[in-house]
Amino acid sequence: MRIRLNGKEVVLPDGATVDDLVRHYGLDGEPVAIERNGQIVDREAFAGEVLAEGDVIEMARFVGGG
Amino acid sequence: MEPLVIAGRSFRSRLMLGTGKYDSLEVMRDALDASGAEIVTVAVRRVNLESREPSILSYIDLQRYTLLPNTAGCHTVEEAVRTARLARAAGLSNWIKLEVIPDDGTLLPDPIATVQAAEILVKDGFVVLPYTTDDHVVARRLLEVGCAAVMPYGSAIGTGRGLEAVERIARIVDEVRGRVPVVVDAGIGAPSDAALAMETGADAVLVNTAIARAGDPVAMARAMRLAVEAGYLARRAGRIPKSSVPSPSSPEAGVVGRS
Numbered sequence: 001m002r003i004r005l006n007g008k009e010v011v012l013p014d015g016a017t018v019d020d021l022v023r024h025y026g027l028d029g030e031p032v033a034i035e036r037n038g039q040i041v042d043r044e045a046f047a048g049e050v051l052a053e054g055d056v057i058e059m060a061r062f063v064g065g066g
Numbered sequence: 067m068e069p070l071v072i073a074g075r076s077f078r079s080r081l082m083l084g085t086g087k088y089d090s091l092e093v094m095r096d097a098l099d100a101s102g103a104e105i106v107t108v109a110v111r112r113v114n115l116e117s118r119e120p121s122i123l124s125y126i127d128l129q130r131y132t133l134l135p136n137t138a139g140c141h142t143v144e145e146a147v148r149t150a151r152l153a154r155a156a157g158l159s160n161w162i163k164l165e166v167i168p169d170d171g172t173l174l175p176d177p178i179a180t181v182q183a184a185e186i187l188v189k190d191g192f193v194v195l196p197y198t199t200d201d202h203v204v205a206r207r208l209l210e211v212g213c214a215a216v217m218p219y220g221s222a223i224g225t226g227r228g229l230e231a232v233e234r235i236a237r238i239v240d241e242v243r244g245r246v247p248v249v250v251d252a253g254i255g256a257p258s259d260a261a262l263a264m265e266t267g268a269d270a271v272l273v274n275t276a277i278a279r280a281g282d283p284v285a286m287a288r289a290m291r292l293a294v295e296a297g298y299l300a301r302r303a304g305r306i307p308k309s310s311v312p313s314p315s316s317p318e319a320g321v322v323g324r325s
């Protein structure tokens with residue numbers, strides 16, 4: 001399936017979850033935040049949140065800033 | 067120093083640090099340590115999909131520091147609220163340093179949008195620390211909607227121009243009357259600026275660029291720490307009024323050899 005992740009088109013295996021996505025980018029264990037189609041996905045729900053064709057995902061983390 | 071209290075939490079340090087613009091995360095870590103800060107700001111950004119970057123949180127001991135995520139880069143109420151919610155969803159804090167800054171190159175806040183976003187976020191359960199102008203009426207509005215601090219600029223972000231309008235900071239201190247901390251945020255260029263902010267009655271100072279881009283950031287972090295403490299003590303000690311009339315410090319009588 002194809003999704004838009006942080007503004008870019010990404011192809012994922014069918015059935016992939018938010019948790020799979022976070023692990024794919026090596027971010028498991030780091031506080032990341034996910035928005036799916038404009039709605040926040042709670043961290044507790046990452047494993048059960050199955051992605052769908054056309055999803056628009058924002059994946060954010062903390063970086064240096066004032 | 068008496069503890070700084072924000073939203074019921076006590077802090078020994080009155081210096082907050084930003085974590086941007088350091089040459090390396092190691093230098094940032096050491097500067098945080100030297101500063102004695104307990105509150106550190108971070109930004110929220112999209113994960114870079116092209117390259118794996120180390121997590122800044124590997125360099126910030128969360129047992130020691132309270133993370134204060136910001137909404138830097140947000141131009142509108144909607145962007146700021148969305149970014150604040152993402153920051154909270156990361157699961158570390160419901161505190162937010164609110165910034166709503168128009169895309170006009172000034173890096174000066176939009177005070178109306180800031181008040182609007184603050185109201186939404188307070189109702190949504192956030193502890194809101196807004197970056198604001200040095201206008202006392204805006205400070206009043208931010209208090210009215212339930213902000214946990216007021217953070218006026220000394221001068222524009224990253225300019226290092228210090229407190230361009232000291233009397234306006236003083237007016238905000240008068241307006242707020244200790245109900246929440248006043249934190250001078252942005253524009254601090256040198257320890258003398260930080261000390262002046264504290265002497266003027268600010269409860270704390272937030273510094274990023276002046277430390278991160280100093281020749282020796284770790285040494286500057288320590289200097290800022292001492293300046294904040296000096297300014298705090300001086301404020302409590304009560305400085306003398308300024309006078310246009312000079313007055314000698316030594317006795318005028320008894321000068322040797324005078325008839």
